Amino acid sequence: MNQDTIIPNTIAFVKEELKNAEGGHDWFHIERVFRNALLIAKEEKVDVLVVSLAALLHDIADPKFHQGDETIGPKKATKFLIAQKVPKEIGQHVVKIIKHVSFKNSLSNDKRKFTSKELEVVQDADRLDAIGAIGIARCFNYGGFKNRELYNPEILPNLTLTKEEYKNSNAPTINHFYEKLLLLKDQMNTSTGKQIALKRHQFMEEYLNQFYSEWNGKL
Template sequence: MNKEEIISRTIDHVKQTLVNAEGGHDWWHIHRVWKTARHIAAAEKADELVVALGALLHDIADSKFHNGDETIGPRMAREWLQSLQVEEPVIEHVENIITHISFKGGNHHQPFRSKELDIVQDADRLDAIGAIGIARAFSYGGFKNRLLYDPAVPTNLNMSKEEYKNNNAPTINHFYEKLLLLKDRMNTATGKELALQRHAFMESYLKQFYGEWDGER
């Protein structure tokens, strides 16, 4: 099976698997990450197949929707790629991308590194900021029945992995606990460049939000 067919069949598989997914983690999220990852990979000269499969399968079973189980995503990806008879080094690399892509509070050591992981991670993080990122944050906040904002709830920038996983603070707090941090955590030159405008848009949005919240705008 050639690379194009592997990717095409994986697209169909992901679409089917995520048909009823929450709006911020559905096929269209995968599609945007895949497209962005391809754009970054072209500039960074990475393994295009690994990047494509890592992007397409990175949220095949997000732990947030599987009782916090961080093993199910890599396992499902491996089983799928084995069914396509993909070479073991590629499968292992994609597994590592899925295992290590998540933000997880940003306060943990990432033992695996590769150019391909850097690219997919940047693409995923870019989809978490800017206009789309704002929409996704409030979509997930609604899914979890979180408040929009509560001035009495402080942000926490020193959460452990477990604290971050179980955090149920208002959605506005998420901007400070993750989204506004991502610009400075991009891995690639292309990712850093793309993040600048999206970051600025979020800052502008928050200024408008607080003005409306206080009745000043």
């Protein structure tokens, strides 16, 4: 592994793989998560290389765009890391993070979940990009991509979703706020993540208040 080229090579690889990706899960999402991860890592005792590689590769093949197949991303990442001659221990750690970083895995009953400080950092970084102003934009962008209703007062959020129900949901986009986005503030792992999440969470609450006012024809 060449320490000077591994990150630039990874960035180039991810940009190429995601050049036609949906707008909320494209290279710019990866870049924001990468920046968030480096910011959070400054306050944590972690392997910054593992954090960097995992942040850059975490959505290399998001299952929601591959018929729900959760094996493609880890396989692509593994192949790339081997080609870059990344030490086996580092590569395995990165791939484990990719397998466990997603919110939907928090809905699983699997008690054998992998944990590490590096995972916590990347997970917080990824979740921060799902909330706040950008999180709202990404949420509606994906809802439009899936041709979902913006909101339907007759379809209530499901607050007890299983992992499979979450993966297969076609609920209106507003429901996603209650089924995921508004839950993330309290699921942050790091002090930096919690601090940033609080401000973004408050912005989402303000947005929803405005949304309902406009929906109901109020001033």
